[in-house]
Amino acid sequence: xxxxxxxxxxxxxxxxxxxxxxxxxxxxxxxxxxxxxxxxxxxxxxxxxxxxxxxxxxxxxxxxxxxxxxxxxxxxxxxxxxxxxxxxxxxxxxxxxxxxxx
Numbered sequence: 001x002x003x004x005x006x007x008x009x010x011x012x013x014x015x016x017x018x019x020x021x022x023x024x025x026x027x028x029x030x031x032x033x034x035x036x037x038x039x040x041x042x043x044x045x046x047x048x049x050x051x052x053x054x055x056x057x058x059x060x061x062x063x064x065x066x067x068x069x070x071x072x073x074x075x076x077x078x079x080x081x082x083x084x085x086x087x088x089x090x091x092x093x094x095x096x097x098x099x100x101x102x
Contacts, residue, residue: 012051017065018077020051025080029096036082036095039063066092 012020024045029035040059046052052061066083069075070090083090 014065017051018069020049021046021062022079024049024051025078025094028094029080034097036093036097039066039081039092039094042094063092066090 024042028037028042028045038059039062040055043052043055043059043062046062047055055061066075066078066081067090069077070083075081078094080094080096082093082095084093
């Protein structure tokens with residue numbers, strides 16, 4: 001029998017989506033402590049948990065949400081988010097450790 005998260009519809013509210021992402025990340029970092037993983041690498045897990053419907057353009061759904069939260073100055077809603085600024089964009093990661101350059 002699956003967890004409650006797997007039963008949530010993909011059309012959940014943004015607030016519920018953020019809570020579900022934080023829950024998935026917490027579970028991930030219990031199993032993989034002191035790691036950093038690109039946001040797009042967790043898309044299969046997010047899809048499996050019903051957070052997103054599908055993965056298009058190599059992690060676009062999670063990156064789109066991260067950009068929206070950043071623009072609205074609400075990125076702190078996601079507890080494990082980290083990004084690196086590149087010339088034209090940002091590379092998004094999740095980590096449970098404080099980055100060395102922070």
